[in-house]
Amino acid sequence: MTESPGPVVDPARLSVVRRKGRRDMTVATVSTVLFFLVLGYVVASAPGWPAVQASFFNLDDARASWPKIWPAFLLNVKIFLIAEPIILALALTIAVLRGLRAPVLAPLRVVATIYTDIIRGIPTILLVFLMGFGVPALQLQGLTNSELFWGTVALIVSYSAYVAEVFRAGIESVHPSQRAAARSLGLNNGQGLRYVILPQAVRRVVPPLLNDFISLQKDTALVSLLGVVEVFNASTIYANSTFTYTSLVVAALLFIALTVPMARFTDWVSARMSRQQQG
Amino acid sequence: MAQTQADVPKLRLTEVHKAFGDNSVLRGMSLDVDEHEVVTLIGPSGCGKSTVLRCINLLEPIDSGAILFDGDDVSWPGYDANAVRRRVGIVFQSFNLFPHMSVVDNITLAPRKVLGRSRDVATEQAMQLLTRFGLAEKADDFPDRLSGGQQQRVAIVRALAMDPEMMLFDEVTSALDPELVAEVLEVIRGLKDAGLTMVLATHEMTFAREISTRVAFLDDGVVAELGTPEQIFDAPQVPRTQQFLARVGRAGRL
Secondary structure, three states, X not given: OOOOXXXXXXXXXXXXXXXXXXXXXXXXHHHHHXXXXXXXXXXXXXXXXXXXXXXXXXXXXXXXXXXXXXXXXXXXXXXXXXXXXXXXXXXXXXXXXXXXXXXXXXXHHHHHHHHHHHHHHOOHHHHHHHHHHHXXXXXXXXXXXXXXXXXXXXXXXXXXXXXXXXXXXXXXXXOHHHHHHHHHOOOOHHHHHHHHHHHHHHHHOHHHHHHHHHHHHHHHHHHHHHOOOOHHHHHHHHHHHHOXXXXXHHHHHHHHHHHHHHHHHHHHHHHHHHHHHOO | OOOOHHHOOOEEEEEEEEEXXXXXXXXXXXXXXXXXXXXXXXXXXXXXXXXXXXXXXXXXXXXEEXXXXXXXXXXXXXXXXXXXXXXXXXXXXXXXXXXXXXXXXXXXHHHHHOOXXXXXXXXXXXXHHHHHOOOHHXXXXXXXXXXXXXXXXXXXXXXXXXXXXXXXEEOOOOXXXXXXXXXXXXXXXXXXXXXXXXEEEOOOHHHHHHHOOEEEEEEOOEEEEEEOHHHHHHOOOOHHHHHHHHHHHHOOOO
């Protein structure tokens, strides 16, 4: 066998392709810049813009409110960091329970199904209210009355139901032939689930899971309804005392600073996984 | 014990029936396979070749009849299916490798988790098998990096790693490009030389003639004709067998 020659490329073709690429790039850049210039002009030339700028985008207010808002925002981050691992564990358990076929576990299967059906039917905001005010009202011995605690529990309960369905979709997306292959090697149902089905299922649902993470990061603000001074309450307290809204914009920017990297991370993970599928 | 070891075939199917809904696929199939025998199942699409293999591995429960393995009826509801699957390996048409595991992990998973072998022992055995089939340098690759023929050979190694007493092959070359078929058939030849008991469903008639101790022509859910390769391919007695082989011959597959 002779050594195979390198790839053959026609230089004339290549230069046409490159020229088209440069032209596309220029058009994209110019149109993007133009779009934002026009948008900026429309907003800035609006009759109410000076008033809006004064109350929403005031640097002095932003600075003054920061010492109140930043620690409150850390509480939101803390709620998220505590809730998320519990949600993942609980949701995976629910999803696995729903897929069990052993007759002795039928009651667990029924409970898991009812749980996801009912909880997903209740708006998260209502669940926060109901649990935050309802459970302490029971006056049960040994249970905390902390609004922060029960607000976080409500988020965990609500999101577990959604995330469980994400996991279940992942489990069902694994082809039945994989289960057959696992069974044919003598692995029992549990082993097949653990070593063959779940690893593939979880990988597939990482992007939608991260999407739910982003959603949860924002929904930590719902705990404010119970009177907990997290970032939303902290910024409205400042806003109400100064009759400006800049503190709310600061809170929004903090959320963006948290969720945008998460969104980029989601894309990066998806891209990396599709590369891995090809080796 | 009334019967001596020699009287009991390795595998015996007696009057096996299996239907999917209203569709009867197996309609009283009977077949004996002795130890060290290679029995090939041939026949038209839908004749029950794949189904009977899946039933033998207990991946599908049967509706009536019996499947006896060393004289034990393993098909009775409640029989420990995993115990049977530890002794009978199966290789599928579409490989069914685990895509999230490297080749060596695919092979060592069941020996470690089912047979309780240590990772070192299982890996050493896997490497021996991979070397034997010319796949040693692929051990750390993921299945998607392999050609179809390599994937199918890995699937065979994965089944062999359980030290099965019998192997079932379900049209293992049907999903392969023609030039990759030979490498898989070569592996099966090697297993025959090693004395492994095998049941194959195949469309490769030339290969069936070469490798089989006996050939079973399946039609309409029963064994329509059974004999040595010479009997079946050179002098078929049953009209349906004659028609089938004539059609296959016209398609240039004989």
